[in-house]
Amino acid sequence: MSDEPTAALGRTERRFLRRIFNGRTVPILADGQHFLTYKEASRYLLSLPPEARDATYAQMKSAALPGSAGS
Secondary structure (H helix, E strand, O other): OOHHHHHHHOOOHHHHHHHHHOOOOOOOOEOOOOEOOOOHHHHHHOOOHHHHHHHHHHHHHOOOOOOOOOO
């Protein structure tokens, strides 16, 4: 049983994703794809290598900021 810390999203990332996707009606565009739910976003992020995951997470985070374009 070897749990790699890079294999899962951190607690902070999970909490933030849940918060930005809670009740969302406009999808977030990141990495050329639309994400409307936490499960879609987290599944996609976990399928990426760590560097790409960080970049895509940053895109989601900036897309969720007030005043940013939804799609």
